[in-house]
Amino acid sequence: MKERKFKKVAGFCIAVVCVAMFLGGNAMAAEGDSPFMNLAKKRFSVRQFADKPVPKDLLIKVLEAGNVAPTAKNLQPHRIHVLTKAEDLAKLDTVSPCRYGAPVVLVFSYNSDEEWKHSQEPGVHSGVEDVSIVATHIMLQAAELGLGTTWVNMFRNSQLEKLFELPANEKTVLIMPIGFPAENAKPSRMHTTKKPLDKTVIWH
Ligand SMILES: Cc1cc2nc3c(=O)[nH]c(=O)nc-3n(C[C@H](O)[C@H](O)[C@H](O)COP(=O)(O)O)c2cc1C
Numbered sequence: 001m002k003e004r005k006f007k008k009v010a011g012f013c014i015a016v017v018c019v020a021m022f023l024g025g026n027a028m029a030a031e032g033d034s035p036f037m038n039l040a041k042k043r044f045s046v047r048q049f050a051d052k053p054v055p056k057d058l059l060i061k062v063l064e065a066g067n068v069a070p071t072a073k074n075l076q077p078h079r080i081h082v083l084t085k086a087e088d089l090a091k092l093d094t095v096s097p098c099r100y101g102a103p104v105v106l107v108f109s110y111n112s113d114e115e116w117k118h119s120q121e122p123g124v125h126s127g128v129e130d131v132s133i134v135a136t137h138i139m140l141q142a143a144e145l146g147l148g149t150t151w152v153n154m155f156r157n158s159q160l161e162k163l164f165e166l167p168a169n170e171k172t173v174l175i176m177p178i179g180f181p182a183e184n185a186k187p188s189r190m191h192t193t194k195k196p197l198d199k200t201v202i203w204h
Pocket of ligand 1: 154
């Protein structure tokens, strides 16, 4: 009788542990998350990359996701330079410490003659916003396809523009290493350190 009760309790405990392990796959994942929320939580800044090239068709899929992003007045002033050649990556390494060994780097810029400019508010223009939305689409699409990315602002804009001989009206915004994450790539603590909504949202 005692043995039967012990077996029942042990079976229950094993079931509880299994359910907890299943639910605990991603520390942030929450029951009821939408597919979009799952993807947004799955993406994290990847700073360790596998030594593996990214097939061009996969890169094109990622770039297509950027192409459907909204831009002010649909002017699409953004430009994306795809760096894959060893000599270009080596050049990039001279202006940023943040390639993290990725086999591909996307350099995002915008054409300052093509961006939207506010007619009544001098200085208000959309280039950085347009590029940022395009880059965000790309980051999320990459994550969905199993690729890792990091948004990098830590580079010398003017030096990069000179090194790659960009036209004077092309302004760089960010660079984005992209590739397959290394096996040991994992989110930094910053990925889950978030202010509560009441610190960032003001209801009126
Ligand atoms: C505008 C911007 C600039 C960033 N610049 C850098 C950078 O230069 N180098 C870097 O390693 N990460 C950079 N990051 C990545 C952030 O540190 C990272 O997104 C943040 O800590 C949250 O972590 P997560 O991306 O893993 O969720 C940048 C992110 C943004 C949005």
